[in-house]
Amino acid sequence: MARTTRRRRTGGLGRTDRGPARALPPHPCPAVRRRGDLPLARVLRRAGARSPAHPRRPDRRPGPGGRRRAASGSHRPPREPVGTPPSDRHGRAPGPRVRARGAGRYRRRSARRRQRRPCLSRGDAVTGPRRSGPFGEGDWVRLTDPKGRRHNIQLVPGREFSTKKGQIRHDDILGQPEGIVVETALGHPYQAFRPLLFEYVVSMPRGAAIIYPKDAAQIVAMADIFPGARVVEAGAGSGSLTTYLLRAVGDDGRVGSYELREDFAETARRNVEQVMGEEPANWSLTVGDVRETMSETEVDRLILDMVDPWSCVDLAVDRLVPGGIVCAYVATTTQLSRFVETLRADGGFTEPHAWETLVRDWHLEGLAVRPDHKMNGHTAFLVTARRMAPGHRSIGKSRRPAPGAYGPDYLGPRPADLDD
Numbered sequence: 208m209a210r211t212t213r214r215r216r217t218g219g220l221g222r223t224d225r226g227p228a229r230a231l232p233p234h235p236c237p238a239v240r241r242r243g244d245l246p247l248a249r250v251l252r253r254a255g256a257r258s259p260a261h262p263r264r265p266d267r268r269p270g271p272g273g274r275r276r277a278a279s280g281s282h283r284p285p286r287e288p289v290g291t292p293p294s295d296r297h298g299r300a301p302g303p304r305v306r307a308r309g310a311g312r313y314r315r316r317s318a319r320r321r322q323r324r325p326c327l328s329r330g331d332a333v334t335g336p337r338r339s340g341p342f343g344e345g346d347w348v349r350l351t352d353p354k355g356r357r358h359n360i361q362l363v364p365g366r367e368f369s370t371k372k373g374q375i376r377h378d379d380i381l382g383q384p385e386g387i388v389v390e391t392a393l394g395h396p397y398q399a400f401r402p403l404l405f406e407y408v409v410s411m412p413r414g415a416a417i418i419y420p421k422d423a424a425q426i427v428a429m430a431d432i433f434p435g436a437r438v439v440e441a442g443a444g445s446g447s448l449t450t451y452l453l454r455a456v457g458d459d460g461r462v463g464s465y466e467l468r469e470d471f472a473e474t475a476r477r478n479v480e481q482v483m484g485e486e487p488a489n490w491s492l493t494v495g496d497v498r499e500t501m502s503e504t505e506v507d508r509l510i511l512d513m514v515d516p517w518s519c520v521d522l523a524v525d526r527l528v529p530g531g532i533v534c535a536y537v538a539t540t541t542q543l544s545r546f547v548e549t550l551r552a553d554g555g556f557t558e559p560h561a562w563e564t565l566v567r568d569w570h571l572e573g574l575a576v577r578p579d580h581k582m583n584g585h586t587a588f589l590v591t592a593r594r595m596a597p598g599h600r601s602i603g604k605s606r607r608p609a610p611g612a613y614g615p616d617y618l619g620p621r622p623a624d625l626d627d
């Protein structure tokens with residue numbers, strides 16, 4: 208059930224605006240000094256910047272999402288000890304074998320992840336409230352070079368952003384429309400746009416794995432999240448789905464999020480604040496088990512992204528309005544089967560609909576038109592079912608189950624209307 212998450216090398220709001228370059232004093236290490244012709248970052252990397260022989264330079268500014276941010280209590284989750292593998296998508300730590308083997312790999316991976324983390328100040332909405340019009344002070348801008356490398360900067364009058372290809376003046380972007388091409392002082396072009404929500408969520412800080420945009424889009428469409436809807440989700444995890452739900456329900460709707468773990472809830476809160484600019488008034492986040500703490504009644508949609516969604520079927524029966532939708536996002540076929548059969552056994556829901564989505568990007572260049580070689584093979588399965596009116600049972604499927612489907616080997620819940 209453990210699921211590792213992959214991120215694109217260049218994806219997300221990984222880079223930050225470091226301001227104008229500074230003249231650095233000679234490095235204490237001769238190996239580094241010898242390679243003075245290389246860019247500083249590469250020199251430090253080659254020399255092993257973490258080794259005691261190559262200490263952090265005293266005037267070195269913290270990187271994206273670095274210590275400066277943590278110290279100020281801003282947007283950054285508690286850092287895992289070096290070598291601790293990330294927990295799986297349900298917040299459980301991997302077994303000891305993984306931990307023992309993977310220490311180095313995880314250290315490298317978390318170092319890369321730190322580099323890619325967004326570096327935003329609290330209250331500066333990534334994707335709003337100003338989502339169009341000329342760039343203004345404080346707006347986030349996503350700069351993309353001809354090789355597809357992306358940098359994200361927050362506009363400050365008078366400031367400059369350093370790239371390997373020269374400086375970009377923030378003043379050249381301020382007041383301009385989205386979609387302009389700005390040039391560095393050395394004449395290298397960058398396109399400038401506001402970052403989109405899906406670009407942010409895939410790289411935002413996370414505890415448990417997030418629901419990816421391709422599945423969030425499916426949930427919004429297939430669970431029919433409408434403006435004004437009253438939606439409950441469990442668990443909130445890192446808040447990725449929460450941001451999509453909040454957008455879909457609009458100001459007239461409500462989203463209630465439940466999360467077992469306090470640390471994940473805090474990450475979700477910060478991510479949502481970051482995306483929305485503030486904690487939305489129509490959002491509540493409760494730390495606790497949704498089965499014990501859920502206060503909402505008359506709910507239109509119940510979205511379950513948790514390890515055992517079948518344990519919430521009674522809750523769905525109790526709290527969903529007739530015609531309401533329960534939707535589960537599950538990573539494995541065994542979870543999928545158990546959830547579907549529990550819904551059928553209850554009888555208070557329409558026949559569940561289960562599916563998965565595969566998204567394959569395409570390479571298009573003249574006559575070279577083909578699918579990309581790489582894709583995310585699997586994220587999860589989705590299931591939806593609608594709540595029947597009280598006193599009415601689902602009519603289920605008209606056809607008989609496949610022979611042996613519920614034979615002696617089958618030990619799970621049995622559909623309410625199954626002939627013996």
Ligand SMILES: C[S@@+](CC[C@H](N)C(=O)[O-])C[C@H]1O[C@@H](n2cnc3c(N)ncnc32)[C@H](O)[C@@H]1O
Pocket residue numbers: 296297298415416417418419441442443444445446447448449465466467468471495496497498512513514515
């Ligand atoms: C995979 S994460 C959710 C990710 C989230 N949907 C997102 O997009 O960022 C699953 C979360 O469910 C939480 N969880 C599991 N059982 C729960 C329960 N009974 N009540 C509330 N939260 C629960 C876990 O702590 C975990 O953080």
